[in-house]
Amino acid sequence: MDDIRDFPAIDVHAHYGPYVRDDSSDLQNRLASGDAETVVARARRARTEWTVVSPLLGLLPRGRADAAEGNREAARIIPATDGLLQWVIIDPTRPETYEQAAEMLATPRCVGIKLHPEEHCYPITEHGDALFAFAAEHRAVVLVHSGDENSLPADFLPYAERYPEIRLLLAHLGNGGGAAGDPSTQVRAIQASTQGNVYVDTSSARSIMPQLVEWAVGEIGADRILYGTDTPLYSAEMQRARIDHAELTDDQKKLILRENAVALLDLPGDNHS
Numbered sequence: 001m002d003d004i005r006d007f008p009a010i011d012v013h014a015h016y017g018p019y020v021r022d023d024s025s026d027l028q029n030r031l032a033s034g035d036a037e038t039v040v041a042r043a044r045r046a047r048t049e050w051t052v053v054s055p056l057l058g059l060l061p062r063g064r065a066d067a068a069e070g071n072r073e074a075a076r077i078i079p080a081t082d083g084l085l086q087w088v089i090i091d092p093t094r095p096e097t098y099e100q101a102a103e104m105l106a107t108p109r110c111v112g113i114k115l116h117p118e119e120h121c122y123p124i125t126e127h128g129d130a131l132f133a134f135a136a137e138h139r140a141v142v143l144v145h146s147g148d149e150n151s152l153p154a155d156f157l158p159y160a161e162r163y164p165e166i167r168l169l170l171a172h173l174g175n176g177g178g179a180a181g182d183p184s185t186q187v188r189a190i191q192a193s194t195q196g197n198v199y200v201d202t203s204s205a206r207s208i209m210p211q212l213v214e215w216a217v218g219e220i221g222a223d224r225i226l227y228g229t230d231t232p233l234y235s236a237e238m239q240r241a242r243i244d245h246a247e248l249t250d251d252q253k254k255l256i257l258r259e260n261a262v263a264l265l266d267l268p269g270d271n272h273s
Contacts, residue, residue, distance in 0.1 A: 012052050018056060042236040050261075085111050089115075132166060135166045141265060149177070156168060171203055213256075222252035
């Protein structure tokens, strides 16, 4: 393949649905929204074959989201939409979501579990053992929001160490609790892990900082970093361009854009060299 921009990516961190935040304007909420068809159309423009989504209905508005209803919606929409795969959401304050996860993890389009302590308003340190014991029982990949008060990357490490059967994907490379936060928190957590089961995705506005992706590759290797966009909150095309134009080798870019996701999520590994 002559041009990395034609290489088919897998976006491991995306959403669909209406964005609803009490502290956002109506315009911001509208601009950050997108239905499943919109997400897929943008993914095609970003040369993305698969997009792994969780429904915004199950995450927003903060503190009032219905994760169970979001999962039920996703179970209808994702199998009917070419190009989408599912993260099933577990909210530990909603026991029904554990039951849903047990069922949905056995379906072909569901690749793992999504946790969001910030939107569901609980510290991971209070519910981590139950959540990760469940994930270990199902040998699941777990995508977690990371970088804020309830979800510090270092706070997830004891569970990754205690349950080596799970694979932990820390979302939002560079997110350290706001614009002035420490952009190294996810990378430092991976460096502190000992089980080889912790990864990070690029689904952060901070990832567009000059040299952040390249610095992360130098610190932990390209095989620990996966491509994510957080679309429709951010532009999928912009996030793709960040990796396409990174100061990395094409082999490193292919790992980030697709090959790590194929291995981590056990997806078909067609030859796209």
